[in-house]
Amino acid sequence: MSGTLYGIGVGPGDPELMTVKAWRLVSTARAIAYLCANGGDSTALEIARPFLPERYEAIAIDMPMKVEREAGQAAYDHGCQRIATVLETGTDVVFLCEGDPFFYGSFMYVFERLAERHSVVVVPGVTSLTAAAAELRQPLVERDEVLKVLPATMPAEKLQAELATANAAAIIKVGRHLPKVKAVLAALGLQGQAISHATQPRQSIRTLSELESDTLPYFTTIIVRRK
């Protein structure tokens, strides 16, 4: 009998924003898998830390920092082989994923490799999207409005066209694309607030119009709403 793989969204950062289900599964886990960057920290593991069991088998999947697609895919291949080996002994594995497993989540690449041959349960989590709105005290979207999630990597014209037909938008992964995003928002007469690492200890909030820097952390979200 193969074990079950649980893909668990641990939420945006505050450990208390983990679900009761995530807490139950993590605190009783015998094997826990997670990504770490260049042999170092794992944000997902840090979020889950207050709920970790005393003893567990750690499956740390080392992800190269430079996200070249092939290197990342090879890391997932190798990590999933290790997870499969544990599952085949009949032991369940919990995979920790920041935010939600299927919303820009790392678990998608594990799921596509293992879901056909193993029992997999996906446990949704709080996304950085709604955590950002809560921390900014800025309602996201209501009634029959359209919400768009737009990566800041998009070309300026495309970003502007998408924003022009949205009631509400979250521009994610802002990072070094800040000047482009600011120019597009100014062209549309839109204001916005930027939040980085929502609900994590290093969270920061900045008003775009007061911002002099040309860059923000990669995990920065700008929420825009048209009244």
Added chain:
Amino acid sequence: MSGTLYGIGVGPGDPELMTVKAWRLVSTARAIAYLCANGGDSTALEIARPFLPERYEAIAIDMPMKVEREAGQAAYDHGCQRIATVLETGTDVVFLCEGDPFFYGSFMYVFERLAERHSVVVVPGVTSLTAAAAELRQPLVERDEVLKVLPATMPAEKLQAELATANAAAIIKVGRHLPKVKAVLAALGLQGQAISHATQPRQSIRTLSELESDTLPYFTTIIVRRK
């Protein structure tokens, strides 16, 4: 000293998908507010039921079923007056909201009425969006993709145009708009699965191409992804 109002997302339906923070605040609450339909059930209260304290002051806000804007606004006005009265005695109030408070959530209308004069904390929750993806076992969106949340009430041409420029979309509030949505998806050569009341006991999943009915529950989401 006025009490604090906590706007709490209780998640999509499964009580275990409430966050640890929601569980802590609900289980120790002295006053709990929630919407109910025509003097009857409250879905948010049902979700939180396993975590309710033995005794609490209930602030049931009766919402007229026919969502005419004025009647709804009057119900919020009246409910918020009752919440404010309790806050002014120095007692905290927990407001239960299905899903997430700021993602198509009822708490937005409470927030806009009370946030200026009272201390308000917003606690994000798991949305029906990612719960639907988890239950359908269908990854939502990855990398630099665009995700759109599109209410099925949109005109067909507008819906089609938005879908044509999205990598991934969730069409929400499908209800009686199913024939229009099916026609638009067929015109674009897109497949989709529909999920109603994700993670609630009455959850149901249907494949669009096999569906003969012209209507689905109001709280139905169709997830579409272009590869």
